[in-house]
Amino acid sequence: MTTYKTLTGQVMEEHDVVSTADLCRSCSVAVETVTLLVEEGILDPAGGDVEHWQFTVASLRRVKTAVHLQRDLGVNLAGAALVLELLDRIAELERMRQRI
Amino acid sequence: MEYKDYYKIMGVDRKATQKEIKRAYRKLARKYHPDVSKEADAELKFKELGEANEVLKDAEKRAAYDQLGADWKARQDFHPPPDWGTGFEFHGAPPGGGNEHDFSDFFESLFGQARSPGGNRGFHMQGEDHHARILIDLEDSFNGASRSISLQMPEVTADGHVVTRKRTLKVRIPKGIRQGQQIRLAGQGATGMGSGKAGDLYLEVEFRPHHAYRVEGADVYLELPLAPWEAALGASVKVPTPAGAIDLKIPANSQAGKKLRLKGRGIPAKSPGDLYVVLQIALPPANNDKARAIYKRMQEELEFDPRATLEVA
Numbered sequence: 001m002t003t004y005k006t007l008t009g010q011v012m013e014e015h016d017v018v019s020t021a022d023l024c025r026s027c028s029v030a031v032e033t034v035t036l037l038v039e040e041g042i043l044d045p046a047g048g049d050v051e052h053w054q055f056t057v058a059s060l061r062r063v064k065t066a067v068h069l070q071r072d073l074g075v076n077l078a079g080a081a082l083v084l085e086l087l088d089r090i091a092e093l094e095r096m097r098q099r100i
Numbered sequence: 101m102e103y104k105d106y107y108k109i110m111g112v113d114r115k116a117t118q119k120e121i122k123r124a125y126r127k128l129a130r131k132y133h134p135d136v137s138k139e140a141d142a143e144l145k146f147k148e149l150g151e152a153n154e155v156l157k158d159a160e161k162r163a164a165y166d167q168l169g170a171d172w173k174a175r176q177d178f179h180p181p182p183d184w185g186t187g188f189e190f191h192g193a194p195p196g197g198g199n200e201h202d203f204s205d206f207f208e209s210l211f212g213q214a215r216s217p218g219g220n221r222g223f224h225m226q227g228e229d230h231h232a233r234i235l236i237d238l239e240d241s242f243n244g245a246s247r248s249i250s251l252q253m254p255e256v257t258a259d260g261h262v263v264t265r266k267r268t269l270k271v272r273i274p275k276g277i278r279q280g281q282q283i284r285l286a287g288q289g290a291t292g293m294g295s296g297k298a299g300d301l302y303l304e305v306e307f308r309p310h311h312a313y314r315v316e317g318a319d320v321y322l323e324l325p326l327a328p329w330e331a332a333l334g335a336s337v338k339v340p341t342p343a344g345a346i347d348l349k350i351p352a353n354s355q356a357g358k359k360l361r362l363k364g365r366g367i368p369a370k371s372p373g374d375l376y377v378v379l380q381i382a383l384p385p386a387n388n389d390k391a392r393a394i395y396k397r398m399q400e401e402l403e404f405d406p407r408a409t410l411e412v413a
Contacts, residue, residue, distance in 0.1 A: 005270065006246050006270045006271070006272050007269055007270065007271050007272065007285050007288065008271075008272045008274075009271065009272070009283035009284050009285040009286075009303070010283070010284045010286070011274055011277060011281055011282070011283055011284075012281060012282040012283070012284050012302070013281065014280065014281065025226060025229075025299075026228070026229040026299070026300070027228065027229070028228040057282055057302075058280075060229065060231065060302060061231050061302070061304070064135075064231060065135040068133070068134075068135050069133070069135060069136075072129055072133055072146075072150070073126065073129050073130060073133060074126065083136065087135075087136065098309065098314060099314060
């Protein structure tokens with residue numbers, strides 16, 4: 001099926017934030033999963049506790065990747081955290097390579 | 101429908117042990133995982149792999165699949181034999197775990213359809229958000245544009261089946277968008293369950309690599325080659341910018357590596373980025389007598405030590 005109407009979206013700035021509830025809804029994950037991801041250091045929210053946590057928009061994709069990696073590759077949370085960090089590192093290196 | 105050769109997809113022999121199958125799956129899954137892989141057709145490959153694994157990892161499903169015989173070829177037209185499935189019990193469990201699985205017609209004709217847990221009646225929940233990347237040209241950010249993007253999206257139908265739907269969306273690219281920003285399209289994500297509304301679609305913006313421009317945040321960098329005399333004597337040269345060509349004054353005695361900042365000519369915004377022109381000096385090749393004579397004269401008449409700062413007299 002094809003939609004040809006031009007859609008206008010909302011630009012999310014890097015500093016835009018989402019709440020724990022928004023994050024859970026957006027990624028279809030339980031609060032417990034988010035708590036574990038924070039404990040593992042995969043997510044680094046502002047705010048003191050679950051109720052007041054604020055996540056960057058980029059966290060949405062991170063959560064999904066972490067969940068997919070666990071589901072599909074059988075890695076545990078620590079493994080997923082490592083993969084995410086390595087992916088960040090690769091992205092950074094690729095940006096550096098473009099500068100050369 | 102087409103026959104699928106799960107052994108071939110998995111790259112294992114028909115006599116492979118369950119251990120070998122698991123190893124093959126893990127290895128290929130890491131290679132083609134869409135969140136990790138750089139392979140062009142990773143998504144499709146990963147989907148095929150998941151389906152093959154769903155069958156081969158399960159001893160009972162595998163035995164049933166094996167019973168179809170080894171004579172089938174991939175893509176061959178296939179219909180399940182009339183006595184299909186007799187003597188096997190698939191535990192009545194719907195295949196897959198998550199609601200993002202959707203399998204081929206071939207799979208479904210043998211093992212049934214993947215059912216989403218959300219197919220239950222009376223259950224209402226807003227759909228999940230989807231994420232995708234959109235590649236745009238730097239110029240799109242300068243001028244604003246409208247771009248089409250094709251997406252493969254798993255979708256839960258009214259009766260609870262999961263199907264992949266190919267969608268083409270036309271999206272307005274707002275002027276001033278920067279790499280890494282996301283465009284949120286409300287209601288374009290996964291369909292909701294029950295009367296829950298649809299999720300949103302997040303498009304992460306990425307600039308297509310450009311042969312001349314490099315982008316850092318809102319600033320744009322351009323490397324500008326100059327002839328030695330342009331750099332030495334000063335010049336006015338035509339320079340491309342994403343907003344169109346401009347005439348740029350090169351001050352006399354410019355050295356290679358010097359950056360000229362053109363304020364506000366980076367990515368447009370309330371406080372726009374800057375355009376940096378990084379000067380490079382291109383040497384004319386000394387590949388004929390005339391050029392060699394000119395270099396020779398410079399050597400004799402200019403007192404120039406390019407290594408003065410290295411103190412190696």
